Amino acid sequence: MGLxxxxxxxLNGNPIRSCVMPVSSVGDANITTIEHVSNSTSGNSVLEAWxxxxxxxCGYCQSGQIMSATALLSMNSEPSIEExxxxxxxxxxxxxxxxxxxxxxxxxxxxxxxFNDK
Amino acid sequence: MTSNPMTTRRSFLKITVSSAGGLLLYSALPxxxxxxxxxxxxQTSKDVTFRPNVYIDISPNNAVFFxxxxxxxxxxxxxxxAQLLADELECDWTDISIIQADASPEFxxxxxxxxxxxxxxxxxxxxxxxxTMGATARIMLQQAAALRWGVKLSSTVAMLGTVIGPDNQSAxxxxxxxxxxxxxxPETVELKHSSKRTYIGRSVKRVDTLQKVTGxxxxxxxxxxxxxxxxxxxxxxxxxxxxxxxxxxxMRQRNGISDVVQISSGIAxxxxxxxxxxxxxxxxxxxxxxxxxxxxxxxxxxxxYDQALNTQGFLAEQKGxxxxxxxxxxxTLKVHQPFLAHACMEPMNFTVSxxxxxxxxxxxxxxxxxxxRVVAAVAGIExxxxxxxxxxxxxxxxxxxxMDFVQAAAEISHTIKRPVKLMxxxxxxxxxxxxxPYNATLATGLLDAAGRWVGLDVKVAVxxxxxxxxxxxxxREDGLDPQAVEGFINxxxxxxxxxxxxxxxxxxxxxxxxxSVGSSHNPFVxxxxxxxxASKAQKDPxxxxxxxxxxxxxxxxxxxxxxxxxEWTTPSQVGVGRGLALTEAxxxxxxxxxxxxxxxxxxxxxxxxxxxxxxxxxxxxxVEMQMRSSIVYGLSAFLRGKITFENGTVEQSNxxxxxxxxxxxxxDIFVEIIEGDDKPGGVGEPGLPPLLPAIANAIYAxxxxxxxxxxxxxxxx
Numbered sequence: 086m087g088l089x090x091x092x093x094x095x096l097n098g099n100p101i102r103s104c105v106m107p108v109s110s111v112g113d114a115n116i117t118t119i120e121h122v123s124n125s126t127s128g129n130s131v132l133e134a135w136x137x138x139x140x141x142x143c144g145y146c147q148s149g150q151i152m153s154a155t156a157l158l159s160m161n162s163e164p165s166i167e168e169x170x171x172x173x174x175x176x177x178x179x180x181x182x183x184x185x186x187x188x189x190x191x192x193x194x195x196x197x198x199x200f201n202d203k
Numbered sequence: 204m205t206s207n208p209m210t211t212r213r214s215f216l217k218i219t220v221s222s223a224g225g226l227l228l229y230s231a232l233p234x235x236x237x238x239x240x241x242x243x244x245x246q247t248s249k250d251v252t253f254r255p256n257v258y259i260d261i262s263p264n265n266a267v268f269f270x271x272x273x274x275x276x277x278x279x280x281x282x283x284x285a286q287l288l289a290d291e292l293e294c295d296w297t298d299i300s301i302i303q304a305d306a307s308p309e310f311x312x313x314x315x316x317x318x319x320x321x322x323x324x325x326x327x328x329x330x331x332x333x334x335t336m337g338a339t340a341r342i343m344l345q346q347a348a349a350l351r352w353g354v355k356l357s358s359t360v361a362m363l364g365t366v367i368g369p370d371n372q373s374a375x376x377x378x379x380x381x382x383x384x385x386x387x388x389p390e391t392v393e394l395k396h397s398s399k400r401t402y403i404g405r406s407v408k409r410v411d412t413l414q415k416v417t418g419x420x421x422x423x424x425x426x427x428x429x430x431x432x433x434x435x436x437x438x439x440x441x442x443x444x445x446x447x448x449x450x451x452x453x454m455r456q457r458n459g460i461s462d463v464v465q466i467s468s469g470i471a472x473x474x475x476x477x478x479x480x481x482x483x484x485x486x487x488x489x490x491x492x493x494x495x496x497x498x499x500x501x502x503x504x505x506x507x508y509d510q511a512l513n514t515q516g517f518l519a520e521q522k523g524x525x526x527x528x529x530x531x532x533x534x535t536l537k538v539h540q541p542f543l544a545h546a547c548m549e550p551m552n553f554t555v556s557x558x559x560x561x562x563x564x565x566x567x568x569x570x571x572x573x574x575x576r577v578v579a580a581v582a583g584i585e586x587x588x589x590x591x592x593x594x595x596x597x598x599x600x601x602x603x604x605x606m607d608f609v610q611a612a613a614e615i616s617h618t619i620k621r622p623v624k625l626m627x628x629x630x631x632x633x634x635x636x637x638x639x640p641y642n643a644t645l646a647t648g649l650l651d652a653a654g655r656w657v658g659l660d661v662k663v664a665v666x667x668x669x670x671x672x673x674x675x676x677x678x679r680e681d682g683l684d685p686q687a688v689e690g691f692i693n694x695x696x697x698x699x700x701x702x703x704x705x706x707x708x709x710x711x712x713x714x715x716x717x718x719s720v721g722s723s724h725n726p727f728v729x730x731x732x733x734x735x736x737a738s739k740a741q742k743d744p745x746x747x748x749x750x751x752x753x754x755x756x757x758x759x760x761x762x763x764x765x766x767x768x769x770e771w772t773t774p775s776q777v778g779v780g781r782g783l784a785l786t787e788a789x790x791x792x793x794x795x796x797x798x799x800x801x802x803x804x805x806x807x808x809x810x811x812x813x814x815x816x817x818x819x820x821x822x823x824x825x826v827e828m829q830m831r832s833s834i835v836y837g838l839s840a841f842l843r844g845k846i847t848f849e850n851g852t853v854e855q856s857n858x859x860x861x862x863x864x865x866x867x868x869x870x871d872i873f874v875e876i877i878e879g880d881d882k883p884g885g886v887g888e889p890g891l892p893p894l895l896p897a898i899a900n901a902i903y904a905x906x907x908x909x910x911x912x913x914x915x916x917x918x919x920x
Binding site for chain 1: 409
């Protein structure tokens, strides 16, 4: 449990693994899931970059990757590769999209977020 | 198709970030993908007007629907096949939606109607048919336009969803659809010349990206139906055990639990949702009848494979006379390679509804025709009447062509007479067998007095994975399972004397196709043997191989390209080992070179260079991504991949003890695609076979260590 990161959501903007977070401990904190990550500037930038770079393969880990990446950029707008790795290494990808994830995060750090989901 | 800006040498990350031009090579193609969608509920457009075949629907508003029967597990098949159709059809990419087709023979292999996805065969097997279907539709639209305008067919041209006439008349496909639907379908059509291709050969963006970044993609685990129950199955903790008796106590009265039933693979707990049934696992008292494998452990397995190598097997290949060669200059390796789990991100699951009127199923499967047979047998109906809906697959790697989870779901639904979604936990999944087979190989390479490689004598002990996987029809007429000896027989190396023997030794642990199958283990032995022979002949690994490829120009070219791409001949830094390997699998030739450092006895792969000849790269970006994917998958296996047994129980259970590569372990990866034949070779698997031996060869070059057991941790001397 809490081993792969695919379940990552935001609790008050911080990335948490929902599979090991009891509902009873959430209280009245804000929970954000993948469906609403585009509501924030960093989320929007991440989604735009993910689409621009065409990151996903099977896609199963991608919601969690996007949530972790969004949380990272909301706290650190210009992360180094080490900082990216530290923030993202809790998210496993069996399809090996790691290189594109890194590139997408670096791209997202440079854009202002104009994601269009039509 | 030559190297691309995304993978130019070490600074590629900096280039792609700081210079927008580098990134934009792929995205500058004027083919936006945001409008594309993959539809899985098989609601064919109600507006369909023109359907010349089951693969193409065109509606009056110009919407184009491609029905595609291949399972999308990340390899990009829906995008690639759509490119084949769209290229000949000449529609506008933004008008396309993909319908994930239900099971039907027209969506099976053209050769036999069997519907399945695997063997890196999607584009290869559909190359002719899809282009022909697209061209047929286009010709009919042009004919409709020609008739309408009173002009010759040959004076019309189709592009971007419009037919244009000789005097600048134009009509969209949508406007022509109704007329085209009334025309006779031509029996033969001429396909485009390769120079006229529009979508094939270009890095079009994937059709499924939007859904996968917005959380809208539907995987099997996401299926929701009215009145759907959820089930888990408690399977035997020790392999081969069966249920002797069970006592569910008052479980059926528990909140959220509706039933506890015995099926052939164990005890199923059925209820309202996953947590209700999963948390009830320990509440069922089960008495297990132990089977003959109940004390199986990895020491026994290893010993039995060692013994098997002393027995006689099936002679798969014999050229010249290897026994008569002098053996004073020979290298012999005995290599053991472990069971490997697929460890897909999405655990196995399947949803089945068997009623008195039939069967309808949903889920992430790679083998729809097999699903029909399995469900039909449980339901007592004809296979063709089983309706199979395929979702996205959260990883496949071969695991999803197995039928264990389909069989179990069908049995539960049939027993309780309700629709049910069966879910495996990660632990269930990791311990559900269907592994890449454990195998042991004894390989001897013989050199002549001049240091040329003149003999190869191989005995490989491995079970028939094709038979276990339910694909017994792949066996050769004489009973040979080609997967057992793939990579050893019909070698691209010019070795005049060969003897390859297959010992069908079976530990009875269920095994299954795993990414690159026989090529996941045989090339490891061959390519590490090559480097040791090269060393004995006092030649470097590159020139030793070159000399053996005079009759294999395509392979030689790939190897030579790798040498320059990786700057092989420049001296490596102190403390850095370099290794390479060359393999062919599933219709493509791949060579990889690796640089490795050793940190306290643990190898760190710093860089991987990959050169691939996949014939025609239908989508170069996706080809590159599959090479990267295979490299990461293979690196996980090399470093830590193993499934071991102790007292009949699998020791691994989740990602903490079957640990895949994480982002912080990623090497720099550089991929180059080179042109070969004008038709696609496989792409999902071929990048994996050369990686493991390349790493082993790099370690051998650095430390002299022979790696004869995987994963690496086992091989440390």
